[in-house]
Amino acid sequence: KAGVTQTPRYLIKTRGQQVTLSCSPISGHRSVSWYQQTPGQGLQFLFEYFSETQRNKGNFPGRFSGRQFSNSRSEMNVSTLELGDSALYLCASSRTSGTMETQYFGPGTRLLVL
Amino acid sequence: SQQGEEDPQALSIQEGENATMNCSYKTSINNLQWYRQNSGRGLVHLILIRSNEREKHSGRLRVTLDTSKKSSSLLITASRAADTASYFCATDGYTDKLIFGTGTRLQVFP
Numbered sequence: 735k736a737g738v739t740q741t742p743r744y745l746i747k748t749r750g751q752q753v754t755l756s757c758s759p760i761s762g763h764r765s766v767s768w769y770q771q772t773p774g775q776g777l778q779f780l781f782e783y784f785s786e787t788q789r790n791k792g793n794f795p796g797r798f799s800g801r802q803f804s805n806s807r808s809e810m811n812v813s814t815l816e817l818g819d820s821a822l823y824l825c826a827s828s829r830t831s832g833t834m835e836t837q838y839f840g841p842g843t844r845l846l847v848l
Numbered sequence: 849s850q851q852g853e854e855d856p857q858a859l860s861i862q863e864g865e866n867a868t869m870n871c872s873y874k875t876s877i878n879n880l881q882w883y884r885q886n887s888g889r890g891l892v893h894l895i896l897i898r899s900n901e902r903e904k905h906s907g908r909l910r911v912t913l914d915t916s917k918k919s920s921s922l923l924i925t926a927s928r929a930a931d932t933a934s935y936f937c938a939t940d941g942y943t944d945k946l947i948f949g950t951g952t953r954l955q956v957f958p
Contacts, residue, residue: 739892767945777936777948790945818895824890829862833940834879839890 736761738827738840746846752813755843759806759827764787766808768800771822774787780823783808784831810843820847852937852949860955866923869952872917872939878940880913881921885934885951892934894922927956 739758747753759766767790769779779792783802790829804829812819822842828835852873861867873878879898881893897904897913897920904911910923924931934953938946 769948776950779945779947782945785931792945822888824892831944832880833946834896835945836881836893836896837891837946838893839883841889841890 738825739785740823740825740840740843742843743841744846746848747815748848749815749817751815752811753815753845754809754811754847755811755823757808757825757827757840759808759825760838763829763838765828765831765835766802766804766806767826767828768808768810769805769824770794771824772818772820777824780810782831788831789831809842812817815847817844817847836842852939852947853939854935854949857950858953858955860957861927861957863928863956865927867927867931867933867954868958869922869954871920871922871949873937873939873941873949874918875939877915880911881938882909882911882920882922882936882948883936883948884889885936887933890904891936892936895911922926922956929956929958932956 741756765784767782771777782790786802799811802808823840826839828839855870881896883944886892909923913920934951936951937949
């Protein structure tokens, strides 16, 4: 089975721009979660999508949004980028929703905002 | 804010030695999980322990959970250079989302 894939792997943007990151879950997995990882704040939960619906949301501003398609692929969008948005963005998929499920992580998208 | 804090922040040992990492958390949980991350890449799930379990083994890994102290430990026995990574605990805090700790950076020297 192919693992979780994320595109692009690396991205450089400037302040004020917007960015869209993509995540393809493991085949058959219906839940996709997104995390932001920075040296200062560590790993922080952004949101979770299950069957095209957002189930959970972390404490991030409305500039961070996401969606999930009928094939379970997910995208997250960050608008009006700030320097502090520079981070490794990780997505994880699981068969179903809930924290008892093992999450399988992708390699991440490293975003640098200049 | 993070639910868990790992201790120590960094650990250096020789191959063959055991490595112990601790995780403390703040609120009640349904389960606690441990993950490994190699050098800024994706995380790999290691083990899940439920709140009604006290100890769990998986290969060279042993995890304990003490819900009265709100703490867990991860023991890696007979460590190898390939175990060099950051290790994170994650809890659900009685919610539907995982909250990760600060991580322990483990360096295993050959």
